[in-house]
Amino acid sequence: MDDILKEFLTESMEGLDLLDTKFVMLEQNPEDRDTLASIFRTIHTIKGTCGFLGFGHLEKLTHAGENLLSLLRDGKLQFSREIASALLNMLDAVRTMLGEVERTGGDGEEGYADLIETLHRLKDGGSAGPTPAPPAPAEPALPEPAAQAPELAPIPAADDFFLAAPTSATDSASPPADDIFLAPPPSKPNNLLPPLPPLTAASKGKTDSAATQPASSATTLPDNLIFFGDPTPPAAPAAAPSPEPAPAVAVKPPPTPEAAPAPSERPAPTTPASVGAPPTIAESSIRVDVPLLDKLMNLVGELVLARNQILEYSVLQENSPLLAASQRLNLITSELQEGIMRTRMQPINNIWAKFPRVVRDLSVSCGKQVRVDMEGKETELDKSLIEAMKDPLTHLIRNAIDHGVELPAIRQASGKPAEGCLSMRAYHEGGQVHIEIGDDGAGINPAKLRNKALEKGLISQERAAAMSDQDIRRLIFLPGFSTAEKITNISGRGVGMDVVKTNIEKIGGVIDLESELGRGTTFKIRIPLTLAIVPALIVTSGKQRFAIPQVNLLELIRVNEEQRVTAIEYVHSNPVYRLRGKLLPIVHLNRELALTTASTSGVINIVVLQAGQHQFGLVVDQINDTQEIVVKPLDKVLQDIPVFAGATIMGDGRVALILDVLGIAQQARILSDSHDPNLSAHSREGREREAERQTLLVVRSPGNGRLAIPLAPVSRLEEIELKYVESAGDVDVVQYRGQILPLIRLKDILSERRSFDRSPHSEDSNSTSNLLQVIVFGDGARRIGLVVDEILDIIQGVFEIKGRSTRSGVSSTLVIQDRVTELFDVQGFLRQAAPLLALAEEA
Amino acid sequence: MSEQRQLCTFFLDDRFFSIEVEKVQEVIRYQTITPVPLAPTVVCGLINLRGQIVTAIDLRRLLQVGERRDERLPINIVIQTRHSIFSLLVDRIGDVLEVDDECFEHPPDTLDGIARELIRGAYKLQGRLLLVLNVEKLFSPDILNRVAPTGVSRA
Numbered sequence: 001m002d003d004i005l006k007e008f009l010t011e012s013m014e015g016l017d018l019l020d021t022k023f024v025m026l027e028q029n030p031e032d033r034d035t036l037a038s039i040f041r042t043i044h045t046i047k048g049t050c051g052f053l054g055f056g057h058l059e060k061l062t063h064a065g066e067n068l069l070s071l072l073r074d075g076k077l078q079f080s081r082e083i084a085s086a087l088l089n090m091l092d093a094v095r096t097m098l099g100e101v102e103r104t105g106g107d108g109e110e111g112y113a114d115l116i117e118t119l120h121r122l123k124d125g126g127s128a129g130p131t132p133a134p135p136a137p138a139e140p141a142l143p144e145p146a147a148q149a150p151e152l153a154p155i156p157a158a159d160d161f162f163l164a165a166p167t168s169a170t171d172s173a174s175p176p177a178d179d180i181f182l183a184p185p186p187s188k189p190n191n192l193l194p195p196l197p198p199l200t201a202a203s204k205g206k207t208d209s210a211a212t213q214p215a216s217s218a219t220t221l222p223d224n225l226i227f228f229g230d231p232t233p234p235a236a237p238a239a240a241p242s243p244e245p246a247p248a249v250a251v252k253p254p255p256t257p258e259a260a261p262a263p264s265e266r267p268a269p270t271t272p273a274s275v276g277a278p279p280t281i282a283e284s285s286i287r288v289d290v291p292l293l294d295k296l297m298n299l300v301g302e303l304v305l306a307r308n309q310i311l312e313y314s315v316l317q318e319n320s321p322l323l324a325a326s327q328r329l330n331l332i333t334s335e336l337q338e339g340i341m342r343t344r345m346q347p348i349n350n351i352w353a354k355f356p357r358v359v360r361d362l363s364v365s366c367g368k369q370v371r372v373d374m375e376g377k378e379t380e381l382d383k384s385l386i387e388a389m390k391d392p393l394t395h396l397i398r399n400a401i402d403h404g405v406e407l408p409a410i411r412q413a414s415g416k417p418a419e420g421c422l423s424m425r426a427y428h429e430g431g432q433v434h435i436e437i438g439d440d441g442a443g444i445n446p447a448k449l450r451n452k453a454l455e456k457g458l459i460s461q462e463r464a465a466a467m468s469d470q471d472i473r474r475l476i477f478l479p480g481f482s483t484a485e486k487i488t489n490i491s492g493r494g495v496g497m498d499v500v501k502t503n504i505e506k507i508g509g510v511i512d513l514e515s516e517l518g519r520g521t522t523f524k525i526r527i528p529l530t531l532a533i534v535p536a537l538i539v540t541s542g543k544q545r546f547a548i549p550q551v552n553l554l555e556l557i558r559v560n561e562e563q564r565v566t567a568i569e570y571v572h573s574n575p576v577y578r579l580r581g582k583l584l585p586i587v588h589l590n591r592e593l594a595l596t597t598a599s600t601s602g603v604i605n606i607v608v609l610q611a612g613q614h615q616f617g618l619v620v621d622q623i624n625d626t627q628e629i630v631v632k633p634l635d636k637v638l639q640d641i642p643v644f645a646g647a648t649i650m651g652d653g654r655v656a657l658i659l660d661v662l663g664i665a666q667q668a669r670i671l672s673d674s675h676d677p678n679l680s681a682h683s684r685e686g687r688e689r690e691a692e693r694q695t696l697l698v699v700r701s702p703g704n705g706r707l708a709i710p711l712a713p714v715s716r717l718e719e720i721e722l723k724y725v726e727s728a729g730d731v732d733v734v735q736y737r738g739q740i741l742p743l744i745r746l747k748d749i750l751s752e753r754r755s756f757d758r759s760p761h762s763e764d765s766n767s768t769s770n771l772l773q774v775i776v777f778g779d780g781a782r783r784i785g786l787v788v789d790e791i792l793d794i795i796q797g798v799f800e801i802k803g804r805s806t807r808s809g810v811s812s813t814l815v816i817q818d819r820v821t822e823l824f825d826v827q828g829f830l831r832q833a834a835p836l837l838a839l840a841e842e843a
Numbered sequence: 844m845s846e847q848r849q850l851c852t853f854f855l856d857d858r859f860f861s862i863e864v865e866k867v868q869e870v871i872r873y874q875t876i877t878p879v880p881l882a883p884t885v886v887c888g889l890i891n892l893r894g895q896i897v898t899a900i901d902l903r904r905l906l907q908v909g910e911r912r913d914e915r916l917p918i919n920i921v922i923q924t925r926h927s928i929f930s931l932l933v934d935r936i937g938d939v940l941e942v943d944d945e946c947f948e949h950p951p952d953t954l955d956g957i958a959r960e961l962i963r964g965a966y967k968l969q970g971r972l973l974l975v976l977n978v979e980k981l982f983s984p985d986i987l988n989r990v991a992p993t994g995v996s997r998a
Contacts, residue, residue, distance in 0.1 A: 593880035655877035655889040
């Protein structure tokens with residue numbers, strides 16, 4: 001396809017992407033004139049170009065949008081959600097049509113008449129009048145038109161375009177009145193023609209306009225210039241063909257002169273109002289084909305390997321010129337490698353920028369309110385990885401909004417703010433890129449998951465019982481798994497999470513999740529920086545060579561023969577080493593890898609490594625040297641092995657494995673479930689505390705003491721009038737909810753003698769009422785009631801056992817609210833009462 | 844009308860196997876192998892193929908026919924699967940043969956276990972049977988992990 005067309009498409013798509021974000025911003029901040037103006041300009045440009053290139057449908061649609069926008073911009077119309085939606089729909093339609101253009105060269109059959117109608121209607125609804133007050137973007141009365149005269153030749157076509165695009169270039173139906181070009185406000189009505197060339201010149205300005213027409217254009221091109229790629233410094237189109245100061249049209253590598261201006265609508269980077277990016281960046285960037293960069297990366301990788309080989313051999317030669325030259329080669333290669341790597345690195349914001357829009361659309365369609373918090377959007381990733389992450393991240397976000405975040409009403413009912421929060425974090429750590437997508441929604445319910453999995457036959461009963469909650473949660477990564485109640489067209493079909501996992505693993509990454517019922521879910525993704533050339537420490541162990549990324553390396557310790565026996569101490573059979581007062585856990589590499597241990601005597605080499613927040617010492621047989629290595633990913637079948645992060649080719653051509661420090665730490669149990677030990681420590685404590693955290697029912701026990709009964713097994717607390725107590729055999733019973741509820745008095749349980757006497761009150765009961773306080777355990781037909789004298793309080797907290805059991809019926813002694821309180825032995829009680837329960841059943 | 848196809852043939856002892864020639868990238872002699880600790884048994888290790896790191900799988904271990912008896916070094920058959928590239932270690936390499944689809948037969952029902960999944964069928968040649976291996980299955984992680992599971996726990 002035409003170069004021009006290609007340019008047009010690329011730039012238009014870029015512009016549209018930016019618009020997505022802007023619209024979302026605008027919705028939150030409808031008064032933001034600058035954003036409105038910039039949106040207007042972008043649409044205007046697209047419209048103009050479409051007209052010029054003969055895309056009637058596109059032109060009509062964008063024209064309608066542009067009209068609406070101009071009213072908004074001038075404050076003649078109020079921004080509303082309806083308008084936002086219509087405009088966003090327009091953007092989508094434009095995208096579709098651009099896709100059509102890419103495929104077929106034409107903008108398709110669809111005229112989007114309805115959409116246009118809507119836009120017109122919105123525009124008229126409440127607007128001050130049909131005539132938009134359009135500031136012709138071409139309004140810039142640029143001085144220096146004369147200077148450009150020679151290059152003007154091709155321009156007339158552009159002229160036409162700018163001046164009368166809607167009416168002349170195509171069969172646009174927009175009435176002349178709408179032609180903002182021809183009806184500019186008072187200031188500069190007819191200066192359109194002359195200024196034009198500089199406009200395009202300036203617009204091409206990416207590369208050199210700034211030099212030629214800075215000040216002038218700056219003053220006369222206020223915010224009327226169309227500006228693509230507002231905030232980010234877009235790679236300007238290859239500036240190669242335009243060495244002359246008057247870039248004009250000839251700029252874009254344009255085969256046909258007149259075609260050039262259309263796509264080359266780069267705004268003068270010098271216009272202050274419209275420019276987000278400083279001109280210097282804009283004008284010094286260049287577009288390069290990604291395959292070319294790939295090729296360069298590969299070549300550099302090979303160069304690094306070759307350099308390693310030369311270094312290795314040159315050191316052996318006693319040839320100092322050779323050595324000097326190879327050192328020089330070394331330096332140059334390192335710098336070259338660094339530079340090339342940076343060309344391919346892009347901030348993750350490139351994909352994240354689109355998400356606010358996605359989140360907005362999704363929230364609206366789900367009837368939820370969700371805001372997005374992004375952290376670390378400048379984190380850089382290799383371009384190919386960024387591309388690969390797009391789909392998985394989108395899916396995770398959809399899932400979070402569709403299934404994670406609850407409806408506002410439900411959220412409020414459970415005490416959460418109505419607006420849910422989707423948090424996205426990205427950061428570099430440990431030689432990897434970490435991406436976290438979290439929501440503060442309902443969390444994943446392991447019980448539900450377990451049942452679903454059993455239902456679907458994905459796991460067996462035994463396995464289900466043996467799996468921990470976390471294992472159960474990980475089941476969502478299985479194909480065909482979905483616990484969504486209803487399948488929406490957004491997600492829930494069960495084909496999502498496993499695809500996400502596969503895609504991430506394809507690029508050598510891993511995904512895991514953390515979830516707390518009622519609090520939310522967070523997905524954590526780690527992607528190695530493959531294609532990376534990293535400095536590493538080469539060690540030998542078990543007669544094999546391994547590489548340890550230097551980023552994890554803290555220090556090296558050498559333990560002499562004499563000290564070797566005492567150096568490593570043991571904490572309950574776990575080896576540790578005392579490093580400057582701190583105990584360093586020790587891991588033997590040979591043991592972890594099941595290698596044959598080569599040396600049993602001699603020095604001990606300890607490599608002190610950092611894995612996340614933990615430090616540990618890795619014992620290896622030999623420490624060789626440091627080298628820069630090219631990280632190559634392992635094949636999928638080997639990726640599961642947690643201790644290896646990849647492989648590399650050494651100077652002698654042999655393959656060496658690269659150790660994954662985090663993986664080794666995990667395997668050696670230095671780390672717990674989660675990767676972040678701080679987190680895990682807290683959560684472990686938290687879990688423990690949660691586990692210990694109990695709700696206790698405190699009652700008065702015979703002798704005016706206190707007894708605490710765990711509330712968990714209690715089903716109800718009842719007050720029963722004495723007169724309803726009957727007897728069945730030698731058991732007190734009462735009719736309760738259609739069943740017969742046997743009653744046992746607390747004092748009967750606690751005393752040595754276990755008889756069920758029928759005396760209605762205990763002798764030391766202070767209660768004179770006729771009401772019995774009954775604590776009901778069990779449910780259905782198997783219920784039993786424990787009669788107590790008085791229920792004092794219900795307390796929640798962490799209780800420490802202070803004393804052991806003092807008598808039967810009591811399991812231990814606590815101190816609650818400064819009083820010694822016995823802890824009731826519920827299990828024992830229920831066991832004893834079993835025959836009574838059976839009695840109740842039969843009755 | 845029967846189709847002819849070309850098969851790259853090789854031997855394990857005197858068992859005759861083959862793979863579609865389109866899948867075979869190259870055949871090279873034994874390369875130094877770097878073993879991978881904790882990998883599935885069938886994975887011999889990694890080789891350096893002109894700068895590319897390729898995983899080498901021992902067909903003997905895959906089909907569970909016992910260790911190589913003579914001292915000769917195995918040959919590498921470098922194979923392209925849909926997603927990646929592997930090297931298959933075999934005893935000896937044979938010729939590229941053209942066979943007729945008419946002579947093809949599916950494996951007998953008595954064949955079970957791993958072999959059933961890995962062997963697509965057999966061509967009846969003059970005097971011998973030529974077994975055809977299922978390349979995609981050959982290198983699927985499921986199969987590779989299944990054979991003699993190692994100590995590494997997998998979900």
